[in-house]
């Protein structure tokens with residue numbers, strides 16, 4: 001039996017899971033995390049730093065480097081950062097959720113993502129199973145509001161959508177349930193930061209700009 005390290009939790013707690021490549025992490029991630037805590041009324045958020053998005057051709061920077069940068073950017077008393085997926089050797093969210101729920105019975109997990117991910121959610125492995133396992137909170141992202149709302153996942157689960165003004169109810173709903181919230185938007189993206197040279201592939205120390 002391998003020894004799994006997870007952040008602390010208690011049965012009954014509501015924990016939002018923000019999975020991401022975080023290559024690099026940026027203030028946009030921190031911003032949506034604070035918004036999710038507030039708008040969904042969550043006790044905590046865990047950042048799941050992914051070993052690599054299965055839909056992205058290029059692998060990310062090494063895990064240790066992304067974990068360290070994530071801890072520098074998101075220093076918040078109600079946020080934990082974990083390499084759980086690397087520990088259980090998966091890159092697939094459905095597998096992550098199944099394992100987490102088995103390890104932490106009684107915790108109410110909510111999957112969090114930016115609107116760009118809702119747009120392509122139907123390409124994720126076992127995406128319907130994900131929708132039917134945990135409530136999903138979707139946060140507005142510039143340029144993706146319309147495509148997210150007209151996505152296949154949004155259409156298939158239209159009947160399970162909670163209006164944004166009722167976002168606090170999401171954690172009380174059994175899956176399938178999802179909620180799109182309009183939050184003040186951040187234009188930041190990891191792609192933009194990599195292109196601007198703030199996250200060179202080979203260096204050890206770097207500072208991603210805030211804003």
Ligand SMILES: Nc1ncnc2c1ncn2[C@@H]1O[C@H](COP(=O)(O)OP(=O)(O)OP(=O)(O)O)[C@@H](O)[C@H]1O
Nearest residue numbers: 019020021022028113114140141186188189190191
């Ligand atoms: N500025 C933002 N606004 C809203 N959601 C965001 C923003 N940046 C990232 N996210 C969301 O955070 C999660 C993790 O994102 P990720 O680590 O891929 O960063 P990214 O900036 O989207 O990276 P990349 O440009 O490499 O795709 C995803 O669900 C993504 O949609």
Ligand SMILES: O=C(O)c1ccc[n+]([C@@H]2O[C@H](COP(=O)([O-])O)[C@@H](O)[C@H]2O)c1
Nearest residue numbers: 019020021050053055092093094124125
């Ligand atoms: O499970 C899948 O098939 C799947 C496909 C694409 C993305 N994901 C997850 O979605 C999260 C966001 O990915 P990213 O690269 O946009 O930060 C991250 O946790 C990925 O592991 C998961």
